[in-house]
Amino acid sequence: MRTFLLPDLGEGLPDAEIVKWYVQVGDNIQKDQNLVSVETAKALLDIPSPFTGRIVKLFAKVGELVKTGGPLVEFEVIETLVQKDQGTVVGKLEVTDTIIGGPTKFYTQSEKKTVKATLLVRNLAERLKVDLTKIKPTGPNATVTRKDVELAANTRSIEEASPLLPENKQFIEKLKGARRAMAETMSKASFEVVPVTVMEDVILLNISEDYDITIQVIQAIKYAVTSEPALNAWYDHSTLSRRLMTEINIGVAIDTVDGLFVPVIHQVEELNDVQLRQNLESLKQQINARTIALEDLKGASILLSNFGKFSGRYATPVVVPPTVATLGVGKVREEVIASDQKIQIAKVLPLSLTVDHRAVTGGEATRFLKVIVQCLQKTQ
Numbered sequence: 125m126r127t128f129l130l131p132d133l134g135e136g137l138p139d140a141e142i143v144k145w146y147v148q149v150g151d152n153i154q155k156d157q158n159l160v161s162v163e164t165a166k167a168l169l170d171i172p173s174p175f176t177g178r179i180v181k182l183f184a185k186v187g188e189l190v191k192t193g194g195p196l197v198e199f200e201v202i203e204t205l206v207q208k209d210q211g212t213v214v215g216k217l218e219v220t221d222t223i224i225g226g227p228t229k230f231y232t233q234s235e236k237k238t239v240k241a242t243l244l245v246r247n248l249a250e251r252l253k254v255d256l257t258k259i260k261p262t263g264p265n266a267t268v269t270r271k272d273v274e275l276a277a278n279t280r281s282i283e284e285a286s287p288l289l290p291e292n293k294q295f296i297e298k299l300k301g302a303r304r305a306m307a308e309t310m311s312k313a314s315f316e317v318v319p320v321t322v323m324e325d326v327i328l329l330n331i332s333e334d335y336d337i338t339i340q341v342i343q344a345i346k347y348a349v350t351s352e353p354a355l356n357a358w359y360d361h362s363t364l365s366r367r368l369m370t371e372i373n374i375g376v377a378i379d380t381v382d383g384l385f386v387p388v389i390h391q392v393e394e395l396n397d398v399q400l401r402q403n404l405e406s407l408k409q410q411i412n413a414r415t416i417a418l419e420d421l422k423g424a425s426i427l428l429s430n431f432g433k434f435s436g437r438y439a440t441p442v443v444v445p446p447t448v449a450t451l452g453v454g455k456v457r458e459e460v461i462a463s464d465q466k467i468q469i470a471k472v473l474p475l476s477l478t479v480d481h482r483a484v485t486g487g488e489a490t491r492f493l494k495v496i497v498q499c500l501q502k503t504q
Contacts, residue, residue, distance in 0.1 A: 128197045130190045139189045140164045141300050151179045161247050165305030167414045168244050177201040241268040252277040303383035313442050318481045321440045324493050326473040326500045338430050339400050344499035346392050352492040356425045358446035359483040366483045375424030385411045388424045441478045448483040452476035
C-alpha cells in the first residue's frame with residue numbers, strides 16, 4: 125500500500141479544498157490520470173495520480189480541507205514511480221481553458237443539448253449544483269463563463285434563503301478559496317501591525333481625458349521610495365528587523381467575486397507607462413481566469429489599493445506583513461479651490477497612506493506622501 129500526500133502546490137498555500145474526486149474506492153487508475161480537482165486560495169487545479177493501481181481509501185470528502193503534506197489517497201500500487209514520493213506532484217499541473225463541446229455531464233436535463241464551457245466552469249457548476257443547460261451563456265461563441273455559473277448559483281441561494289428572512293434566520297456561507305485566504309491574511313495583519321494612516325489631496329488643475337491615474341500613481345511610488353526607502357521594505361516582528369528592498373515590486377489589490385487578489389508588478393523601476401499598463405491588464409486577465417502563476421502573487425515590497433474606481437474618498441488601507449506600507453487612492457472629485465489668488469474648479473485626487481509604525485516613522489511616511497503629491501501634480 126502507498127499513501128499519496130497532498131502536494132506542495134506553492135508557497136503560502138497551507139491547504140486545499142476538495143472540489144471533485146475523479147475516482148472512487150475500488151477504482152483502478154493509471155499514472156498521470158486525473159485523480160482529484162482541488163481549489164486553493166489562488167487557483168483550481170487537477171492533481172494527477174502518481175501511481176498506477178487501485179484506490180483503497182480517499183481521506184477527504186468533497187468540500188473538506190486537506191493540509192499540505194496530509195494524506196490524500198491510499199493506493200494498492202501496481203506500478204510505482206522511480207522517484208520516491210515525498211508529498212510533491214510529479215508531472216505538470218495544468219489548468220485548462222480548452223472549450224469542450226458536446227453534451228455536458230453535469231446536471232444536464234437533456235442529453236441532446238450541448239453546452240460549451242471550460243473544464244473549470246463545468247467543475248464549478250457541479251460543485252454549486254447548477255444546471256448548465258439552463259444558463260444563458262455570455263462568453264465568446266455562446267460559451268458559459270464562470271460568472272454565468274456564479275450568478276445562477278447566487279440567484280438560487282437568494283431565492284432559497286428569502287423565505288427564512290422574515291424569521292430573522294441567516295443564510296450562512298462558508299468562506300473558501302481566495303475569500304478564506306483573505307480572511308486569514310487580514311486577521312494576521314490586525315494581530316501584528318501597528319497601523320498609522322495619513323491623508324492628502326492632489327490638486328489636478330490640467331488633467332487630460334486620457335490621464336491614467338493608476339499608472340501615474342505607480343510611477344510616483346517609484347520616485348517616492350527612492351526618496352524614502354523605509355516604505356519599500358519588509359519587517360520581521362519576531363526578530364525586530366527590517367529589510368530594505370532593492371527592487372520595487374508593487375502589489376496591486378484587485379477585487380473579484382471570489383475575493384481579494386494582490387498580484388505583483390515586479391521591478392517597476394524598469395518599466396515605462398505602456399509596459400506598466402500592459403503588465404497590469406495581463407495580471408487582471410489571469411486573475412479573472414484563475415490561471416495566474418504563483419510567482420506573480422508574491423514578493424510585493426509595497427502595496428497599492430485603487431478603491432476609488434468604485435467609490436470613497438479616504439480610507440485606512442490595511443498593511444499586510446511583511447510589507448510596511450499601503451497607499452490607497454480614492455475617487456476623483458471636483459472642488460472649488462483657490463490657486464494663484466484665483467478661484468477655480470479643479471479635480472482632486474484623495475490619497476490615504478497607511479504604514480506599520482513599528483518600522484516607519486511619521487516623518488518618513490509624510491515625506492513619502494509629499495513626493496507622491498509632487499510627482500502627480502507634475503505629470504498633468
